[in-house]
Amino acid sequence: MSLGEGVQLGVFGILSLLAIGFAVGVVFAPNIVYSGFLLAGVFLSMAGLYLLLNADFVAAAQVLIYVGAVNVLILFAIMLVNRRYVFKPLQLGWLRNGATAAVCLGLFALLATAITQTPWPEQPIAAISSVEVIGGHFFSDYLLPFEVASVLLLMALVGAIVLARRDFIIGALPEDLSGGEQSLLERYRPLIAADVEDDTEAEAAELASSGS
Structure with a gap:
């Protein structure tokens, strides 16, 4: 070596x-x-x-x-x-853990068998541009999985945007908030309400101008 x-x-x-x-x-x-x-x-x-x-x-x-x-x-x-x-302990959790361990060990044994039984070439293979090979596979053999992955990533991006733009609900306080959290929300409630009111007035003015 x-x-x-x-x-x-x-x-x-x-x-x-x-x-x-x-x-x-x-x-x-x-x-x-x-x-x-x-x-x-x-x-x-x-x-x-x-x-x-x-x-x-x-x-x-x-x-x-x-x-x-x-x-x-x-x-x-x-x-x-x-x-x-707060997660509660599962009933028969040891059975699920044992089944998971059995599946993992089975996959490991299958992969080890495939690696040892595969006739790997001893001579070095001629180097080909990886970009060319990947591009050829993307637009021929794996076009459908490539498009499905693109749609899944787009859905994840839209979900992240929706989560990031959560609106404040101006209403009753949640009952499970502690006293400090309630006082903090009460302090910022007028600012939140004013912000929502300004946004509503701006949207109404924009609709009125577009209608005229």
Whole structure:
């Protein structure tokens, strides 16, 4: 084994351990916001693995799309809908955990068998531009999944906009608010009401001008 192959193998091991560690942290983190940040670590580790496979375009797309768009969108959704739930312990939880562990072990055994039984080519394959290959597959074999993914991302973006533009409801105070939260809402209620009134007057004036 040459020095370059040893370095590549070491980097592969480090990135694999980082990806597995971040993934375990996503599942077991006590705070869901921390899980979102750990998910970004998983995506970055996967981008490093793509670089080791000479798929530079896929690595850049991994960082731009998953870390820069999807993960940020997930964090925005978590922070905008940051409600605290009290989860009750599930009945027969050990049975569900056992079934999940059995499925994970079965998938691991299946992947390990496929990797060991696949006749991998020993000679290096001629390098082809990854951008050209990906573009050809996108607009031929995987056109429908590509469009479906685009629609799903658009739906997620619209949902984030709807969550970000939640309007204040000027009405009775919620009964489950504490005294400090009620006094704070009472303090800002006139400002909120004035803001809503100004918006209503501006819309009415705009409609009147457009009608005339």
